[in-house]
C-alpha cells in the first residue's frame with residue numbers, strides 16, 4: 218500500500234516567514250552547474266578568466282560593434298587588451314552598462330569586492346594581476362556557490378585532445394560532457410580526422426562507418442567519463458528526416474545507429490541544444506550566431522521512438538519554451554534545462570521559470586550558467602538566484618493560501634532539486 222500520509226517532520230512556516238526562508242535558502246544553496254564552457258587549469262589556455270576575458274566575451278563583442286562601428290577586421294586585429302579597452306570605453310564609459318552582459322561584468326567585480334565607482338579599468342586590471350589561477354578558481358567557486366560544474370569537451374579540439382590523451386588526475390569539481398557537433402554537424406570534416414586517428418569511417422553511412430563511429434564514441438566515453446553526450450543543433454534539425462535526403466539523413470543514421478545506442482549502453486542522456494543559426498554574420502566570429510524557432514515535434518518523435526534513451530533538451534527560441542514544456546509532460550525520458558544564451562536575460566528567465574514550475578513542477582533544471590569565462594559564475598548565478606527567489610516565494614505563498622503546511626525541510630529539498638538534484642536523479 219503506498220504511503221498516503223506523511224505529516225511534515227518540522228513545523229510549517231508561518232506565511233509571513235516564507236519570503237525570508239526562501240531568500241536565505243536560495244542564496245546559500247550549493248549549485249551543480251550542468252552546462253559550462255569552463256575547464257580545469259590543466260587544460261591551460263582553454264580556461265579563460267579575469268577582467269579582459271570578461272570584457273571580450275562574445276556577448277559584449279556583439280554589443281560593442283553597435284557602438285564603435287569599427288570594421289570587423291580592424292577589431293580582430295587588435296590585441297585582447299585593446300579590444301577590452303575599446304569595449305570598456307563604448308559599453309561602460311560612454312553608455313550606461315544596462316545590458317545583461319555588461320551588468321554581469323559589474324556584478325562579477327562587485328562580488329569580488331572591487332570598487333567600480335572610479336570606472337578605472339587599469340586599477341581593476343592591477344587587482345586581477347595579484348591572483349594565481351588556482352587560488353582565483355577556489356575563490357570564484359566559493360563566492361558563486363558552484364559546487365560542481367560540467368565542462369563542454371570536444372575530442373576534435375586540437376588544444377583539448379592532447380590533455381585527455383595525456384591523462385592525469387581529475388579535479389572532482391569539474392565533470393565532462395562529450396560534445397558531438399563535429400560528428401553531427403560537419404561530418405565531412407570529421408571523416409578525415411577520424412581516419413587519421415585509426416577509425417575506418419567514410420562519408421557514407423555504411424555499417425562499417427556506423428560501427429567505427431560507435432567505437433570512437435565508446436573510446437572517448439571510457440576516457441572522459443562524461444555525464445552526457447551533447448550537440449548544438451540548428452532550428453531546421455529534423456527527425457525522422459525523410460524530406461531532405463543527404464547530410465540530414467546521414468545525421469539521422471549517425472544519431473540513431475551510433476550515438477543513441479552508445480548512450481543506452483552507458484546509460485547516458487543525449488543533450489540536444491536546439492535553435493542555433495550558425496554564423497549569420499561570420500565577421501563577428503563566435504559572436505556571429507543567431508536564433509531560430511525550431512520544431513519541438515523533433516523531440517517528441519525522438520522521445521517516443523527511443524523510450525530507453527534519456528534526452529536533455531534546451532531550446533534557444535523564446536517561442537519554443539511553452540511547447541517544450543508540454544513535450545516534457547508527455548515524456549518522462551525528457552529533462553528540460555536552462556535559460557540558454559539569448560534567453561539568459563531577467564525578463565525571459567522569470568517568464569520561463571514560472572511557466573516551467575506551473576507545467577512541470579520541480580522536475581526541471583531551470584538554469585545552467587553556460588559560463589565561458591570563470592568569473593562569469595559570479596554573475597550568472599547571483600542574477601538567477603534573485604529571480605528564483607521571487608518565483609519560488611510566489612509559488613509557496615500560493616500553497617500556503619490553500620492551507621498546505623510549507624516547511625523549511627520542504628524548501629531545502631526543493632531548492633536542492635532545482636540546483637542539480639533533479640538532474641542527478643535523471644542520470645541514475
Ligand code: HDL
Pocket residue numbers: 254369449490503557558587589
Ligand atoms: O553551443 C553552445 O554550447 C552555446 O552555448 C555556444 O557555446 C554559445 O556561443 C554560447 O557561449 N552561448 O552562451
Ligand code: ZN
Pocket residue numbers: 252253254587
Ligand atoms: Zn554552451
